[in-house]
Amino acid sequence: MTRLCLIFDLDDTLYSEHEFAYSGFRAIERWAYGKWGIEGIAHDMKQMLDSGMLGKLFQEAFAKHRPEHSEEEFAELRDIYRTHDPEIALFDDAQWAIAHFAGQVPMGLITDGTTEMQQAKVRALDIAHHFDKIVFTHEGGGRDFHKPHPWSYEAIEAELGSTDARYVYVGDNAAKDFVTPNLRGWTSVQVRRPKTIHRQDVIADGGTPQHVINSLRELPGILGD
Ligand SMILES: [Mg+2]
Incomplete structure (x- = not known):
């Protein structure tokens, strides 16, 4: 298992x-x-x-x-x-997925951007308590540690890991999110959003997601949960 x-x-x-x-x-x-x-x-x-x-x-x-x-x-x-203290809210399906999986499976977050800014977002969304490990990639040593640098993924494995773990990374940006998960044997899942800051059709070498979904409500179906 x-x-x-x-x-x-x-x-x-x-x-x-x-x-x-x-x-x-x-x-x-x-x-x-x-x-x-x-x-x-x-x-x-x-x-x-x-x-x-x-x-x-x-x-x-x-x-x-x-x-x-x-x-x-x-x-x-x-x-x-x-x-600034941002006025932002979870997507409906994200709220659903967090409620569905929190406490059931270990959960992590990996996010790029200056640490203070990303921390302000996590604070505004009030989600920190749902996650067992949150990695602000910038803390590794600035922009060079942003995805796909392996540092954050290794930190997750070190914190949440076990030899029988099946890691799943869920992100939106195929230009950077899935290269390292694919290399490390994780399952990679792209969620497509109607409007994103970064284009969703740019795919890095080795960064093709194994699954593409339109809502996080599809996660249990593709993960066999
Ligand atoms: Mg993203």
Whole structure:
């Protein structure tokens, strides 16, 4: 009998990263209004994101509303986004899956992004107590430790592991989420979301998910639970 260990990604797997971004834009709006009376920056940022811009979004929006801004002000804007208390909620099927599996099987979370920002998301979603191990990949040593770096997956195995464990990784992003699970003999599951920050059709070498589902409610069916 193998023992199921269920490991989730966070962003766009358990909640919508767009909702986090919009929440961050609103925090930036409050900050910019309080400091300089600037209005409309959240609206512009939302439009940029919705039209597919990601990399230069902050620079362009800030340049439009405060062309004379200093580097320190820009760093502050980025910090506001990363450290604000986000207004986000679990996807319905994520809430269902957590309730279904919590306490039944060991559960873990592996998430990329600056640690403070990812911690704020976990706090806002109030999910930490459901997980036996949460790995913030950034804590390994910054961006280099983001997925697919094996550090976080090894940490999960060390914490939750047993020789008969069957690890399952559930994520959204085939460009990074499934390479290492596939290499380590884990089961990889992609959940497809209608709207994601990262494209869902980009697949890394060796990163093809073994299962693709449209809702986490399909998990018991494919895992034989
Ligand atoms: Mg994700």
